Amino acid sequence: NAGVTQTPKFRVLKTGQSMTLLCAQDMNHEYMYWYRQDPGMGLRLIHYSVGEGTTAKGEVPDGYNVSRLKKQNFLLGLESAAPSQTSVYFCASSSDDNYGYTFGSGTRLTVV
Amino acid sequence: SQQGEEDPQALSIQEGENATMNCSYKTSINNLQWYRQNSGRGLVHLILIRSNEREKHSGRLRVTLDTSKKSSSLLITASRAADTASYFCATDASGSNYKLTFGKGTLLTVNP
Numbered sequence: 776n777a778g779v780t781q782t783p784k785f786r787v788l789k790t791g792q793s794m795t796l797l798c799a800q801d802m803n804h805e806y807m808y809w810y811r812q813d814p815g816m817g818l819r820l821i822h823y824s825v826g827e828g829t830t831a832k833g834e835v836p837d838g839y840n841v842s843r844l845k846k847q848n849f850l851l852g853l854e855s856a857a858p859s860q861t862s863v864y865f866c867a868s869s870s871d872d873n874y875g876y877t878f879g880s881g882t883r884l885t886v887v
Numbered sequence: 888s889q890q891g892e893e894d895p896q897a898l899s900i901q902e903g904e905n906a907t908m909n910c911s912y913k914t915s916i917n918n919l920q921w922y923r924q925n926s927g928r929g930l931v932h933l934i935l936i937r938s939n940e941r942e943k944h945s946g947r948l949r950v951t952l953d954t955s956k957k958s959s960s961l962l963i964t965a966s967r968a969a970d971t972a973s974y975f976c977a978t979d980a981s982g983s984n985y986k987l988t989f990g991k992g993t994l995l996t997v998n999p
Binding site: 779806808810816817818819820823824825830833834863865867869874876877878879880 | 893917918921927928929930931932933935975977979985986987988990991992
């Protein structure tokens with residue numbers, strides 16, 4: 776089992792560019808999440824999904840969009856990247872049977 | 888907003904000693920979870936304790952929960968150098984719709 780796979784692992788963007796981060800899970804989990812981790816800030820929830828076709832805003836959603844067209848995939852989009860979006864992004868998934876999250880290995884994004 | 892706050896922010900001990908980390912939170916919860924993060928990696932779920940439980944064990948880990956004080960502690964016994972990592976508590980607040988809120992973490996260093 777691969778668990779939760781994030782692509783890409785590293786990316787450098789110029790201010791104003793757009794990109795999509797892909798998260799894929801093979802555990803048939805209903806719930807998926809995108810967090811960002813910044814030094815001294817811990818993890819903050821950007822967006823989440825409670826099932827295929829659903830999305831909802833988290834704590835810091837501005838500047839990001841998400842889509843969950845397939846149950847196993849959760850995409851995070853940055854339409855116009857800003858230096859403040861420089862961060863490490865983590866995707867996670869969970870289920871009703873086990874509320875513990877399974878995390879991906881992260882995407883380190885730098886916006887210059 | 889941070890629901891959980893870990894204490895201390897950093898802890899340095901010798902191999903073989905016990906390590907205790909504390910977490911305080913603000914609102915009523917369904918469950919509280921602890922995660923470990925090795926440098927540059929994703930978070931790994933360690934243990935979950937439900938609001939109606941007071942203590943839980945898993946291997947060398949012991950977690951306690953005091954809902955009246957809104958606090959939890961994680962004890963790692965007989966620590967090893969491989970336990971060096973950041974440890975995060977995360978709360979599933981009542982009515983949160985399966986979203987976890989993470990604290991800022993405790994950096995544990997176990998010296999050989």
